[in-house]
Amino acid sequence: MQFDDAANLLAANPDATTISIDEPAEIPRNQHGRLQEPGREEDDELLGTDDSDKTELLAGQKKSAPFWTFDYYQTFFDVDTYQVLDRIKGSVFPVPGKNFVRLYIRSNPDLYGPFWICATLVFTIAVSGNLSNFFIHLGKPTYHYVPEFRKVSIAATTIYAYAWLVPLALWGFLMWRNSKVMNIVSYSFLEIVCVYGYSLFIYIPTAILWIIPQKVVRWVLMMFSLGLSGSVLVMTFWPAVRDDNRRIALATVGTIVVLHALLAVGCLVRCCLSFSLLCYFLGPAYGAGKEVADCGKSSLLKKSSTSEEPPK
Amino acid sequence: MAAAEGSGGVGGPLFAGLADVSISEDIPVEGEITVPVGSHSPDDDYSTLDEPVRDTIMRDLKAVGKKFVHVMYPKKSSALLRDWDLWGPLVLCVSLALMLQGGSADSKDDGGPQFAEVFVIIWFGAVVITLNSKLLGGTISFFQSLCVLGYCVLPLTVAMLVCRLVLLAGSGTVSFIIRLIVVVAMFGWSTLASTAFLADSQPPNRKALVVYPIFLFYFVISWMILTFTPQ
Numbered sequence: 001m002q003f004d005d006a007a008n009l010l011a012a013n014p015d016a017t018t019i020s021i022d023e024p025a026e027i028p029r030n031q032h033g034r035l036q037e038p039g040r041e042e043d044d045e046l047l048g049t050d051d052s053d054k055t056e057l058l059a060g061q062k063k064s065a066p067f068w069t070f071d072y073y074q075t076f077f078d079v080d081t082y083q084v085l086d087r088i089k090g091s092v093f094p095v096p097g098k099n100f101v102r103l104y105i106r107s108n109p110d111l112y113g114p115f116w117i118c119a120t121l122v123f124t125i126a127v128s129g130n131l132s133n134f135f136i137h138l139g140k141p142t143y144h145y146v147p148e149f150r151k152v153s154i155a156a157t158t159i160y161a162y163a164w165l166v167p168l169a170l171w172g173f174l175m176w177r178n179s180k181v182m183n184i185v186s187y188s189f190l191e192i193v194c195v196y197g198y199s200l201f202i203y204i205p206t207a208i209l210w211i212i213p214q215k216v217v218r219w220v221l222m223m224f225s226l227g228l229s230g231s232v233l234v235m236t237f238w239p240a241v242r243d244d245n246r247r248i249a250l251a252t253v254g255t256i257v258v259l260h261a262l263l264a265v266g267c268l269v270r271c272c273l274s275f276s277l278l279c280y281f282l283g284p285a286y287g288a289g290k291e292v293a294d295c296g297k298s299s300l301l302k303k304s305s306t307s308e309e310p311p312k
Numbered sequence: 313m314a315a316a317e318g319s320g321g322v323g324g325p326l327f328a329g330l331a332d333v334s335i336s337e338d339i340p341v342e343g344e345i346t347v348p349v350g351s352h353s354p355d356d357d358y359s360t361l362d363e364p365v366r367d368t369i370m371r372d373l374k375a376v377g378k379k380f381v382h383v384m385y386p387k388k389s390s391a392l393l394r395d396w397d398l399w400g401p402l403v404l405c406v407s408l409a410l411m412l413q414g415g416s417a418d419s420k421d422d423g424g425p426q427f428a429e430v431f432v433i434i435w436f437g438a439v440v441i442t443l444n445s446k447l448l449g450g451t452i453s454f455f456q457s458l459c460v461l462g463y464c465v466l467p468l469t470v471a472m473l474v475c476r477l478v479l480l481a482g483s484g485t486v487s488f489i490i491r492l493i494v495v496v497a498m499f500g501w502s503t504l505a506s507t508a509f510l511a512d513s514q515p516p517n518r519k520a521l522v523v524y525p526i527f528l529f530y531f532v533i534s535w536m537i538l539t540f541t542p543q
Contacts, residue, residue, distance in 0.1 A: 070446075077447040081520045112448070116525060123532055130539060 076111040076190065084113055091198040094232045100198070101191050101236055109190035114197020118163050121200055124207045125159075125267055126152045132211050155267060162263050163200065167192040173252065174240055181244050187236075195236050199229040203264065210268055218268075226264050230257050376400045383463050386505040393456050393509065401462020404469050405434045408533075411472045412540055430536065437529045438462060445514065445522045452513040461526070464506040468530065471498035472537045479542055491538060499534040503527055 065072040087104045094100070129151060171189045178186050187195075206225040210218055233256050241249040360368065376399050409430035442457040450457075475491045506526050514522045 074447050074449070077444075077449075079521070080517045082517070084521060112444070112521060116444075116528075119525075120528060123528065123535075127535060 076109070078108065079110040079112055083108075084110070087113055087194075087198050088117075088201050091201050091232050092228065094228060094235060096231075096235065099236055099239060100195055100232055101187055107191075109188070109194040111190070111193070114163055114193055114200075117197050117201050117204070118159050121204055121207065122152065122156045122159055124204050125155050128207045128211050132213065135211065136213055158263070158267060159200070162259070163196055164193065166259055167196050170237075170252075170256070177241070177244055177248070186240060195233065199232045199260075202229045203267075206264075207268060222264055222268060226261055230260050233257070233260060372397070372399065376403075379463050380466060383466050383505050386508040393452070393460070396456045396459035398455070398459060398462065401438075401459065401465065404462060404465045405431060408434070408465065408469050408472055411469075411476060412536060433532065433536075434462075434465065437532070441525045441529055444525055445510070448518050448521055449515045450510075450513050450522065452510065457510065460506055460509045461529070464502045464509075464530075465533065467498040467501040467505070468495075468533050468537060471495050471534075472540070475537060475540060476542075479540075483541070495534050495538045499530055502530045506530075 065075070087100075090098075090100055090104045167189065171187070171192050174186055202225045206221050209221055212218065234253055237256060238249075238253060241252045375395060375397060379397075379400055409427045412430050413427055438458050438461040441461060442454055445452065445457060446454065471494050474494050478487050478490050478494075481487065503523075503526060507523055510522070510526070511519055
């Protein structure tokens with residue numbers, strides 16, 4: 001559902017209390033699936049919170065197939081190429097005051113974006129981790145390149161858990177607060193998953209650029225990407241909690257940002273920086289090829305690799 | 313005939329002469345009518361039970377071989393799609409996984425992928441891509457898509473073979489550059505071949521959404537091939 005007449009309505013009603021959502025000048029290149037309901041939009045702009053009810057209603061109308069049929073899951077992939085690209089663009093260039101969910105998702109959350117962005121991120125981190133290790137030790141004769149394949153599974157678990165469990169917790173929390181305090185804009189679970197999934201997109205070029213071995217460059221990049229994706233998340237969830245108790249609102253938003261930062265630091269530092277940090281501090285005496293930096297992991301690996309090592 | 317005569321009066325002399333037609337008994341009418349007995353007995357269709365084993369195996373091998381040729385020279389033919397089989401992908405997957413063995417440097421460390429990891433990546437990746445294309449509205453069937461994705465691993469298997477041969481000669485910078493060029497070329501070939509076969513069954517405004525996971529899949533396999541270092 002695409003409400004494209006909001007700009008006209010704002011012009012007609014400049015004093016109405018709105019959540020200041022301005023329509024960008026984008027016109028979908030594909031006309032199918034477009035519904036225009038001018039009467040309903042005025043209510044949305046004035047009341048703001050009704051949007052969520054109507055959103056849920058509209059979402060309910062779409063997903064009418066029972067959940068054990070294939071068609072039910074097909075409704076989550078009802079996006080075209082240009083829509084996915086627009087959503088990615090919206091997550092990389094957050095404009096202050098514009099809500100990602102309202103603007104881009106509009107009760108058509110998709111699972112394509114979150115799933116494939118997470119998959120790409122997992123493999124990008126693994127590849128760039130390999131590459132950064134390789135370049136650091138280029139030219140050292142004792143270095144034997146080891147493609148660290150186990151990191152892929154660990155990175156995959158971490159990223160997919162973050163992209164699904166944190167939205168689940170956040171959705172539950174918002175539902176709980178919604179039952180206590182009225183007038184909170186609420187999002188459906190899939191919309192929250194969508195926002196989180198698309199907000200991870202900025203980490204993909206960051207992970208690629210982490211190959212550059214300068215520490216300053218790396219940390220600046222990480223701050224920058226954390227700022228961008230964090231601001232998308234904050235601007236999405238601030239309208240949902242600002243009507244609540246001030247402290248709870250700030251705590252919620254703060255937790256979102258902290259978890260996001262932990263993910264960034266954890267994945268990038270662990271996979272790309274760990275080995276070089278170790279060599280920086282401990283010197284080349286330990287040689288190459290020993291994953292001492294992942295202290296907990298190495299003992300686990302020793303156990304598993306000795307059990308599965310075939311006789312060579 | 314009464315109707316004919318009536319209409320003959322209305323429509324002119326069209327049917328006027330019909331009443332006069334009669335077959336004279338002087339003209340002998342003779343001939344033969346034979347109904348060809350259907351020579352297909354039900355036993356003939358299932359006679360593959362009686363053929364020698366060699367014929368059976370050769371027929372399947374030829375089908376697999378024909379599909380390999382289709383992959384190496386990808387045209388928009390529907391041969392791969394029509395008669396899908398999973399023998400070729402199985403052979404390719406097993407040979408690729410075997411060739412990626414023996415790549416771990418130290419037994420204590422993170423080595424290269426194990427056999428099971430390669431196997432799982434290829435098959436699980438193919439299943440996920442097939443599900444993705446079906447969810448996006450593709451009209452291809454599940455096993456047809458698996459078949460195409462599996463057969464298009466052939467160029468990468470060839471690249472792995474070439475890489476192992478090059479590594480036998482040495483593992484310096486020159487060999488790395490050769491391996492890089494070979495792997496990149498084969499990766500492009502795989503992606504183009506599978507796109508050529510699968511693109512027609514996708515809705516037109518979602519083609520990029522379907523092609524991107526295929527690209528990612530072959531990229532991961534190419535990465536595993538490129539970073540293979542022998543012991």
